[in-house]
Amino acid sequence: MPQEATAPSARQIELLEAAYRYALAHGLADLSLRPLATAIGSSPRVLMFLFGNKDGLVRALLERARVDELALLDRLGRAGQPIGLVPAVERVWAWLAADEHRPLLRLWAEAYARSLVEPEGAWAGFARATVDDWLAVLAACQPQPERDGEAGAARRTLALAVLRGALLDLLASDDEPRVTAAVRHQLALLRG
DSSP, rough: OOOOOOOOOHHHHHHHHHHHHHHHHHHHHTTOOHHHHHHHTTOHHHHHHHHHSSSHHHHHHHHHHHHHHHHHHHHHHTHHHHHHHHHHHHHHHHHHSSSGHHHHHHHHHHHHHHHHHSSSSSTTHHHHHHHHHHHHHHHHHHHHHHHHHHHHHHHHHHHHHEEEHHHHHHHHHHHHHHHHHHHHHHHHHOOO
């Protein structure tokens, strides 16, 4: 008989949120349980008990980061009527370009890259899942005739490629005006 997943305890949720804030500030690349535990008022043993091992904690942190990412995507999908691909990209870019989202986006970029070079373990499937999430939301923003056609799939794939490339450039350079101008230029081409 399969074992049912139990709901996380209040302490597990509290420590996950504290660890998430820590990861936003420090990243995941050099995550070590002892400094993390000290910083969040816990112990490595408690973290191991609650999350199984370091990979289990990293998986929980990636899932927590994905919750924030999906919250943005959910707001786009709630419009009722499809808002169109270009307005959706404009809204997504405005969110991506906002200074206050940089810690989350750096964490996302780190996890995305690690998922590509370390496709097993804690990072497994992260990059693919985010591509699927974003393409699904962009598809929901397209009017049905466009969404269902081959050209619609190509247009949303291009839009996603522009957003991801611009995001990486923004994170590397912190030159928001230049990168935003490039995104706007691409959107003008996408409109046509």
